[in-house]
């Protein structure tokens with residue numbers, strides 16, 4: 001069960017052009033050092049463009065740092081990705097900021113796609129049992145044959161959460177999963193995440209949901225203009241060290 005450590009991590013983007021020759025450099029995150037132990041529940045907060053999504057992509061290995069290193073149990077994550085991509089990606093369950101279900105596939109088919117990664121020897125029965133279990137866990141039992149277009153945003157987010165959980169990853173990474181949801185849906189999701197976290201899963205969540213961050217009183221990591229501005233245990237939205 002891995003400890004995540006970011007050591008002086010910086011990420012830049014090259015965006016468009018300035019004049020005829022120069023590329024414009026956008027800062028994603030700069031010189032971020034952070035350790036997240038297995039079982040932590042971490043809110044990543046900051047205004048729009050502060051670097052939250054960039055940080056999550058660096059932690060999950062979807063993006064490589066330009067400077068510094070991300071380590072899992074002391075080992076360089078980019079190297080782990082190169083050695084065994086599938087095994088390393090299976091450590092992370094991720095719900096991205098944008099809705100990401102495949103529209104032409106049913107709920108079951110969407111989950112099946114993720115469930116099959118790295119599991120060649122599993123029987124169809126075992127696979128279906130796993131899918132049913134995880135659909136039930138997110139409160140979507142009986143919806144396996146539905147298509148994303150037939151569901152609300154909240155239901156789609158739950159299915160995406162089920163997909164992130166399907167391979168029982170030790171680390172769950174959620175980018176604005178509660179955006180555009182009503183209070184009931186947000187509470188349900190936070191309740192579920194608390195349960196999952198109690199079972200030992202690390203939860204790292206970028207969010208603007210200040211009210212819920214203040215009630216949950218978990219670790220709060222604050223980014224300002226790409227830099228780590230605060231890291232508070234049992235924090236509140238807006239706390240800084």
Ligand SMILES: Nc1ncnc2c1ncn2[C@@H]1O[C@H](COP(=O)(O)OP(=O)(O)OP(=O)(O)O)[C@@H](O)[C@H]1O
Nearest residue numbers: 013014015026027028047048049050051052053054
């Ligand atoms: N693909 C990209 N190309 C160029 N610049 C980018 C790209 N992605 C992010 N950036 C820039 O990097 C910075 C951090 O962006 P990021 O998406 O990580 O912020 P965020 O805190 O997640 O914002 P939001 O709350 O709006 O999702 C911003 O200045 C953004 O413009």
